[in-house]
Amino acid sequence: MNIWISLFLGFFLANVLGYGGGPASIPLMYEEIVNHHHWLTNKEFSNMLALGNALPGPIATKIAAYVGYDVYGWLGFSIALFATVFPSAFALIFLLKIIQRHRQSLVVKGMTLFIQPVIAAMMFILTWQMMKESTLSIGIVQSLVIAFISFLALEKWKIHPAFLITASFAYGGLILPHL
Amino acid sequence: MKQVDIFVAFFRVGMLGYGGGPSSIPLVYKEVVDKYKWMDSDEFGDIVAIGNALPGPIATKLAGYIGYRVGGIVGMLNALVASTVPTIIMMIFLLNALNAYKDESWVKGMAAAVMPVVAVMLAVLTWDYVKKSWESTLGWGWTLLFVVASLILMEFANIHPAIIIFALLLGALLKKDSRSGDQGKKEKHST
Numbered sequence: 001m002n003i004w005i006s007l008f009l010g011f012f013l014a015n016v017l018g019y020g021g022g023p024a025s026i027p028l029m030y031e032e033i034v035n036h037h038h039w040l041t042n043k044e045f046s047n048m049l050a051l052g053n054a055l056p057g058p059i060a061t062k063i064a065a066y067v068g069y070d071v072y073g074w075l076g077f078s079i080a081l082f083a084t085v086f087p088s089a090f091a092l093i094f095l096l097k098i099i100q101r102h103r104q105s106l107v108v109k110g111m112t113l114f115i116q117p118v119i120a121a122m123m124f125i126l127t128w129q130m131m132k133e134s135t136l137s138i139g140i141v142q143s144l145v146i147a148f149i150s151f152l153a154l155e156k157w158k159i160h161p162a163f164l165i166t167a168s169f170a171y172g173g174l175i176l177p178h179l
Numbered sequence: 180m181k182q183v184d185i186f187v188a189f190f191r192v193g194m195l196g197y198g199g200g201p202s203s204i205p206l207v208y209k210e211v212v213d214k215y216k217w218m219d220s221d222e223f224g225d226i227v228a229i230g231n232a233l234p235g236p237i238a239t240k241l242a243g244y245i246g247y248r249v250g251g252i253v254g255m256l257n258a259l260v261a262s263t264v265p266t267i268i269m270m271i272f273l274l275n276a277l278n279a280y281k282d283e284s285w286v287k288g289m290a291a292a293v294m295p296v297v298a299v300m301l302a303v304l305t306w307d308y309v310k311k312s313w314e315s316t317l318g319w320g321w322t323l324l325f326v327v328a329s330l331i332l333m334e335f336a337n338i339h340p341a342i343i344i345f346a347l348l349l350g351a352l353l354k355k356d357s358r359s360g361d362q363g364k365k366e367k368h369s370t
Binding site for chain 1: 193194195196201203226229230231233234235236237238239240242243244247255259262263265266267269270271273274277284285286287288289290291292293294295296297298299300301302303304305308309311312315316317321322325326327329330333334339340341343344347348350351
């Protein structure tokens with residue numbers, strides 16, 4: 001019973017505070033999943049995020065459903081998914097019914113604006129954490145080289161993230177254990 | 180028939196959209212406006228604008244609302260399931276397959292090698308959010324101040340991000356305008 005409530009609250013909070021679509025909720029979910037409830041370790045979270053990014057579809061729901069399932073089976077899956085999806089979907093339906101014509105509500109617009117920097121700061125902390133853990137496990141040189149290549153691949157060569165993630169899985173599975 | 184259309188439309192959106200919800204907005208547009216003509220592009224634009232102003236994943240907000248508009252509550256559930264569940268099943272299946280071999284050296288290698296990639300993707304997202312608020316009316320000065328201040332509060336003062344976000348929302352509410360502040364934005368009490 002307790003776990004139901006923590007699953008619901010955890011994912012409800014992470015998503016109701018994430019302004020700017022699913023990705024904005026990643027650091028908030030990390031806070032709940034890894035720091036607060038210890039449902040996953042940092043490494044498991046990174047794995048999940050990588051695989052989640054390699055698969056199509058919205059990212060927040062993939063994370064919620066997987067963690068929910070991992071923690072409490074199909075019931076956990078349903079609770080976490082429900083908490084992620086329904087409150088905001090209902091809010092949109094509700095809001096659109098009320099303000100049929102008012103397209104740009106000043107109050108609402110101002111609110112999202114103020115949140116972006118906080119989301120950026122949380123993303124930065126998460127980036128830092130992943131990099132730190134990575135240097136601890138495969139060393140600073142490997143980490144930096146992989147990171148540098150990934151950066152070029154994503155930003156310069158515009159390679160699809162799914163390919164990049166598959167490539168890094170291949171490298172880690174086939175080559176890394178033999179170094 | 181309508182429910183089948185809803186399912187097919189949002190199933191395609193879910194399976195073809197890479198990189199999280201925001202990248203699938205054009206796909207939703209293609210289905211909803213171009214293919215099935217459930218609404219015109221002006222209305223779609225309104226929904227995206229208001230949807231973006233609300234918290235939570237954007238893809239499911241759009242799916243939920245459009246499903247509801249087209250097919251009532253059943254349509255809403257239908258669209259939500261179609262856009263999320265197929266990829267979730269794939270995810271659970273793959274991660275569990277990996278977990279079964281998690282002590283093998285090759286699985287450990289995979290987990291380790293992907294970490295820097297994840298870090299870079301997060302760094303790119305970080306930059307996106309910085310840029311987004313930089314280019315808004317906040318400007319670079321306030322953006323920088325807010326980023327650094329929230330970094331310090333979270334990392335060194337160990338303040339929960341929810342508190343910072345609540346405080347900022349409150350500030351925005353009080354500062355912006357005072358007329359009609361009760362637009363469904365206050366149901367966030369939780370203990």
